[in-house]
Amino acid sequence: xxxxxxxxxxxxxxxxxxxxxxxxxxxxxxxxxxxxxxxxxxxxxxxxxxxxxxxxxxxxxxxxxxxxxxxxxxxxxxxxxxxxxxxxxxxxxxxxxxxxxxxxxxxxxxxxxxxxxxxxxxxxxxxxxxxxxxxxxxxxxxxxxxxxxxxxxxxxxxxxxxxxxxxxxxxxxxxxxxxxxxxxxxxxxxxxxxxxxxxxxxxxxxxxxxxxxxxxxxxxxxxxxxxxxxxxxxxxxxxxxxxxxxxxxxxxxxxxxxxxxxxxxxxxxxxxxxxxxxxxxxxxxxxx
Amino acid sequence: xxxxxxxxxxxxxxxxxxxxxxxxxxxxxxxxxxxxxxxxxxxxxxxxxxxxxxxxxxxxxxxxxxxxxxxxxxxxxxxxxxxxxxxxxxxxxxxxxxxxxxxxxxxxxxxxxxxxxxxxxxxxxxxxxxxxxxxxxxxxxxxxxxxxxxxxxxxxxxxxxxxxxxxxxxxxxxxxxxxxxxxxxxxxxxxxxxxxxxxxxxxxxxxxxxxxxxxxxxxxxxxxxxxxxxxx
Amino acid sequence: xxxxxxxxxxxxxxxxxxxxxxxxxxxxxxxxxxxxxxxxxxxxxxxxxxxxxxxxxxxxxxxxxxxxxxxxxxxxxxxxxxxxxxxxxxxxxxxxxxxxxxxxxxxxxxxxxxxxxxxxxxxxxxxxxxxxxxxxxxxxxxxxxxxxxxxxxxxxxxxxxxxxxxxxxxxxxxxxxxxxxxxxxxxxxxxxxxxxxxxxxxxxxxxxxxxxxxxxxxxxxxxxxxxxxxxxxxxxxxxxxxxxxxxxxxxxxxxxxxxxxxxxxxxxxxxxxxxxxxxxxxxxxxxxxxxxxxxxxxxxxxxxxxxxxxxxxxxxxxxxxxxxx
Numbered sequence: 001x002x003x004x005x006x007x008x009x010x011x012x013x014x015x016x017x018x019x020x021x022x023x024x025x026x027x028x029x030x031x032x033x034x035x036x037x038x039x040x041x042x043x044x045x046x047x048x049x050x051x052x053x054x055x056x057x058x059x060x061x062x063x064x065x066x067x068x069x070x071x072x073x074x075x076x077x078x079x080x081x082x083x084x085x086x087x088x089x090x091x092x093x094x095x096x097x098x099x100x101x102x103x104x105x106x107x108x109x110x111x112x113x114x115x116x117x118x119x120x121x122x123x124x125x126x127x128x129x130x131x132x133x134x135x136x137x138x139x140x141x142x143x144x145x146x147x148x149x150x151x152x153x154x155x156x157x158x159x160x161x162x163x164x165x166x167x168x169x170x171x172x173x174x175x176x177x178x179x180x181x182x183x184x185x186x187x188x189x190x191x192x193x194x195x196x197x198x199x200x201x202x203x204x205x206x207x208x209x210x211x212x213x214x215x216x217x218x219x220x221x222x223x224x225x226x227x228x229x230x231x232x233x234x235x236x237x238x239x240x241x242x243x244x245x246x247x248x249x250x251x252x253x254x255x256x257x258x259x260x261x262x263x264x265x266x267x268x269x270x271x272x273x274x275x276x277x278x279x280x281x282x283x284x285x286x287x288x
Numbered sequence: 289x290x291x292x293x294x295x296x297x298x299x300x301x302x303x304x305x306x307x308x309x310x311x312x313x314x315x316x317x318x319x320x321x322x323x324x325x326x327x328x329x330x331x332x333x334x335x336x337x338x339x340x341x342x343x344x345x346x347x348x349x350x351x352x353x354x355x356x357x358x359x360x361x362x363x364x365x366x367x368x369x370x371x372x373x374x375x376x377x378x379x380x381x382x383x384x385x386x387x388x389x390x391x392x393x394x395x396x397x398x399x400x401x402x403x404x405x406x407x408x409x410x411x412x413x414x415x416x417x418x419x420x421x422x423x424x425x426x427x428x429x430x431x432x433x434x435x436x437x438x439x440x441x442x443x444x445x446x447x448x449x450x451x452x453x454x455x456x457x458x459x460x461x462x463x464x465x466x467x468x469x470x471x472x473x474x475x476x477x478x479x480x481x482x483x484x485x486x487x488x489x490x491x492x493x494x495x496x497x498x499x500x501x502x503x504x505x506x507x508x509x510x511x512x513x514x515x516x517x518x519x520x
Numbered sequence: 521x522x523x524x525x526x527x528x529x530x531x532x533x534x535x536x537x538x539x540x541x542x543x544x545x546x547x548x549x550x551x552x553x554x555x556x557x558x559x560x561x562x563x564x565x566x567x568x569x570x571x572x573x574x575x576x577x578x579x580x581x582x583x584x585x586x587x588x589x590x591x592x593x594x595x596x597x598x599x600x601x602x603x604x605x606x607x608x609x610x611x612x613x614x615x616x617x618x619x620x621x622x623x624x625x626x627x628x629x630x631x632x633x634x635x636x637x638x639x640x641x642x643x644x645x646x647x648x649x650x651x652x653x654x655x656x657x658x659x660x661x662x663x664x665x666x667x668x669x670x671x672x673x674x675x676x677x678x679x680x681x682x683x684x685x686x687x688x689x690x691x692x693x694x695x696x697x698x699x700x701x702x703x704x705x706x707x708x709x710x711x712x713x714x715x716x717x718x719x720x721x722x723x724x725x726x727x728x729x730x731x732x733x734x735x736x737x738x739x740x741x742x743x744x745x746x747x748x749x750x751x752x753x754x755x756x757x758x759x760x761x762x763x764x765x766x767x768x769x770x771x772x773x774x775x776x777x778x779x780x781x782x783x784x785x786x787x788x789x790x791x792x793x794x795x796x797x798x799x800x801x802x803x804x805x806x807x808x809x810x811x812x813x814x815x816x817x818x819x820x821x822x823x824x825x826x827x828x829x830x831x832x833x834x835x836x837x838x839x840x841x842x843x844x845x
Contacts, residue, residue: 034629086815094575097629098767099814105760105807109800165388168381172389175378181360182338182370183438184393221756225640228633266644269637276634277622 004137006254012143013212014250015150018243019205020223021230022157023198025242028231030174030194031088033096037104039224041199044107045072045206046215047115049122060125061211062145065204072203073196079103080195085188089177104220111217121214122207146208150243153201158239170194222265229272289352291316291473292337292442298345299332299497306332308497309346314442319464319474321488321505323481325517328494330477331373334444337475338370339363350442365393369440371431373447373477377419384415386430390437397439398470404433407463425456432460436467443467445476449483461487481513495519537680541673549672550744555785556679557741558761562769562777563686564733565762570772571694572726573706575628577759578635579734581642582612584753586735587742588646588658595661605678605739612735616728624723636759643754657749679740686733690774693729702726760803764810770820779822783809 024038045068052064083103087096130141161167170190173180177187206223209215229249234241249268256267292314299307307329314320322330335341336348339360348355355363369390377386387404405412408429414422419430428448435443449457457480464487468474478484485491485505493501493516501508501516541549561583569575586608593604619638626634646652653659660666667674693699701722704712713719738758742748761784769780787809791802817824 034633083811083815087818090818092818093628094771095814095818097632098763099811101760101763102807102810102814105764106804106811109803109807112800113798113804165392168385168389169392171380172378172385175380176376178340179372179376179378180389181340182364182372183389183391183434184361184364186359186361221640225633225637229637232630232633263648264644266641266648269641269644273622273634273637273641276630277625 002258006258007251008137008139009143010251010254011247012140012147012250013254014247015147015243016205016208016246017226017230017250018234018246019150019153019201020209021227021234021242021246022154022239023201023205024224024227025231025234025239026157026194026198026201030170031084031096031191032093033084033088033100034228035195035198036097036100036224037107037220038100038198038202038227039220039222040104040107040111041072041075042202042206042209042223042227043111043215043217043220045203046122046210046219047111047120048203049207049210050120053122060127061122061207062124062127062142064207065149068203068207069200072200076196076199077192079199080192081188084195085191088188088191104224108217108220115217117216117218119214119216120210122210124211128211142211146212149204149208153204154239154243157197157201161239166193226265226268229268233272233275290314291318291351293349294333294337294346295349296346297333297336297343297348299329299336299341300344301332301341305344306497307336307344310494310497310499312492312499312502314473314475316441316473317468317471318490319468319476319488321484321491322475322477322494323479323484323491323513323517324494327496329497330494331446332497333494334370334446334475334477337363337442337444338368364438365395367395367439367441368444369435369438369442370444371428371435371446371448373450375424375427375431377427377430377434379420380418382416382418383411383422383430386419387411387415387433387437390434391439393438395439399436399439401437404436407436407466408433425452425460428452428456428460429463432463440472442473442475445474447477447479449478449480457483493517534684537677537684540680541670541676544676546672549676553672553676553679553740553744555781556676556683557737558765558784559683559777559781560679560686560737561734561758561762562765562780563683563690563774564730564737566766566771566774566777567690567693567733568726568730569763570766570776571699571706572702572723572730574723574727575632576635576730577632577763578637578639579730579762580754580756580758581635581639582616582731582734583738583741583758584642584646584748584750585615586612586738587748587753588652589735590739590743591658591660591748595658598662601660601666601743602674602678604743605682605736608739609732609736612738613728613732616731617724620724620727623727624720636756639754639756639759643750646754647750653749655750657747657751657753659747675740675744679737682733682736682740687774687778689729689733694774698722698725757803760806764806766820768806768809768813768820770822770824773820773822773826775826776820776822779825780820783821 020042024035027033027035048068048071049061049064052067053061083099084096087099090096124142127142132139132141132144161170169180169185173185173187173190180187226249230242230246233245233248249271252271253265253268256263290313294310294312297307297310298305310333322333324330332341336343339355339358339362343356350366350368353366378389381389384401387401410426411429411433414426419427422430432445448460461483464474476484476488485508488505491503491505491508492499493513495516500519501512540552544552565576565579589608589611590601590604593607594601623631623634623638647655701712701717704717705719705722709719738753742753745752765780765784766777768783769778770776784806787805788802791797791805792799813820
């Protein structure tokens with residue numbers, strides 16, 4: 001029974017990891033940029049959530065998803081428009097990556113200065129206690145909601161990209177940002193949109209993650225590594241692959257805990273590395 | 289007033305000058321063939337017309353309005369569209385999705401998906417296929433269709449026949465009659481001189497960034513053209 | 521120019537290094553050692569990223585391995601720790617050689633991420649291994665192995681020797697056939713392979729040398745602090761410093777790391793000493809400078825200066841593929 005619960009909890013956590021990676025995958029897929037600062041924005045959203053939770057203790061923290069999505073989108077748009085758009089498409093792919101690396105260091109250390117290095121978490125409130133019993137297995141309501149939200153986000157994004165005009169514009173821009181200009185579309189605005197969505201997703205994941213584990217200003221490193229692992233394992237260009245990869249990593253981590261408490265992300269990292277060596281193109285090894 | 293007026297156009301790639309004072313006009317419904325050796329400046333001229341390359345000197349006017357300094361997105365909305373060299377279809381989109389991308393600039397006019405499928409019936413059959421899975425000729429049809437979906441007043445065709453079988457090229461060129469009937473002006477860059485002369489009203493030859501010949505397609509002599517093409 | 525005159529600056533440099541322990545204060549020597557360690561790290565990272573085209577975000581692993589190695593060596597043998605420096609380099613080299621076959625299956629960005637994940641794995645394992653002292657790490661078992669009156673001076677000499685060796689080694693390496701082969705692989709892997717360059721072997725050599733250099737640097741740095749702990753040995757901050765110093769200075773140039781270290785020093789001194797701000801602020805400043813560099817001068821400071829001054833210093837006449845936007 002304990003193993004089933006571990007497995008299920010791994011799935012719940014893993015779906016969240018999938019959302020963490022989804023934002024990163026979007027940016028890489030469309031702009032070919034690895035946003036190393038993705039982890040710091042996840043942590044920033046968590047701090048925002050903690051702030052809101054302290055300021056409005058009567059509101060259940062789950063609802064903060066809404067302001068955080070809006071804030072994440074706005075920040076992402078601004079980030080792209082003011083900084084990243086200047087270096088996207090640079091002949092050397094290191095340039096944009098190093099810029100985001102710089103942003104990551106600035107953010108991480110600013111947060112360290114402002115918030116200190118103490119661990120914080122967001123108390124999810126009464127919903128954390130609620131649970132259902134299904135076939136004799138205890139399932140927390142909060143993890144279920146998290147899973148539902150994660151799958152909904154994946155589904156919504158997948159649908160939007162495949163079936164809406166905006167989604168097609170994004171795909172077309174990813175294919176050929178020069179030619180899309182001939183159709184009256186400014187690729188820089190598409191990039192700003194994509195980064196906005198990416199950080200909105202990062203924000204949601206950051207908030208939800210902060211409700212189940214503690215974090216501090218330095219947690220961005222763990223977050224970005226998981227995000228990378230999800231993206232790479234899932235194979236580029238595959239949304240559902242990212243979800244599956246996240247679940248694999250989540251399950252591995254929690255199963256690892258059972259044998260080896262306090263192992264942190266060790267087993268997830270090992271799984272990632274082993275997998276990558278065997279299948280360098282990820283689960284669904286799509287085109288690069 | 290001509291639809292398109294290109295006046296003393298200069299263009300640069302960094303420090304390298306590619307066009308040295310090109311003058312050209314285009315009337316509505318007219319078809320001009322642009323010929324010349326590789327590196328003569330044909331694609332450069334088209335890039336300036338679409339706004340992909342900055343006007344480095346001189347001016348380009350569309351229906352009296354200067355295009356100088358306008359980005360490609362704005363020029364597209366004014367009604368200049370292009371079938372680029374190498375087709376450049378969106379690889380992860382289907383035929384139909386590629387075509388609808390062409391209509392993004394929200395211009396109105398005679399061209400619609402239905403009419404494109406009338407013009408190129410084979411695309412209708414393959415409309416849910418991914419663009420790269422089509423044959424070269426079919427991809428070229430998609431590229432032209434995509435440019436038409438923008439309902440342009442000026443349509444630029446860059447090296448349509450490249451890599452295609454003559455029969456296929458012939459089919460594509462036959463569609464030009466329909467395009468011109470709508471009053472769209474066309475500039476056609478072609479390596480195949482015979483083809484170019486057959487479809488165009490006028491022919492213009494470029495050499496090292498300058499115009500070396502401009503004549504009516506029906507009048508021009510092959511010797512004059514050869515000389516203008518290669519220089520002395 | 522008379523060859524003897526060209527050598528003059530280097531002779532003066534070596535003389536200055538030798539005299540320094542006799543004339544400078546311990547604090548000054550310590551600072552100088554720190555800068556020389558950073559210089560070594562930067563030169564080694566640049567060798568891998570700028571010349572071999574492999575960007576590593578996990579080099580702190582080799583730094584830490586070297587650090588731990590020197591302490592373990594000193595504690596195990598009871599010899600003066602300085603003999604452990606070459607051991608540290610060797611340990612890091614062995615680790616690099618062992619992991620290379622796996623790591624080299626990855627490309628470009630995947631390689632960078634792979635190195636980062638590996639470094640995390642090493643760090644976590646070190647924290648959890650009792651034999652390595654867990655979170656508290658390893659300290660020198662016998663403090664009497666060190667003569668503290670001459671410690672700073674000796675560390676300075678070790679750091680200076682390492683840095684000079686790293687630079688001299690790089691210059692020699694890159695002017696050699698190996699260097700040419702490395703850069704051909706960096707510029708165009710397929711073309712290099714087509715003309716018979718052993719892509720894998722060349723990258724391997726660069727990777728191992730780079731790791732060894734970092735290992736020695738780590739040994740010197742951590743010995744200076746008298747303890748090797750996961751927190752300081754495997755801190756990602758080392759990679760941040762290495763990367764930013766090289767990138768700000770000018771990736772793919774030999775002078776770049778030197779210029780970068782100077783910038784690093786200025787920023788650190790201004791923020792922590794002049795402005796009296798706490799430790800994280802200098803990293804914020806470094807990050808900001810790195811961002812600005814990527815926006816306005818992606819080639820780095822040195823190429824900017826060089827093109828303006830029309831000067832060629834340690835130039836190996838090999839250019840990094842354009843960092844221009």
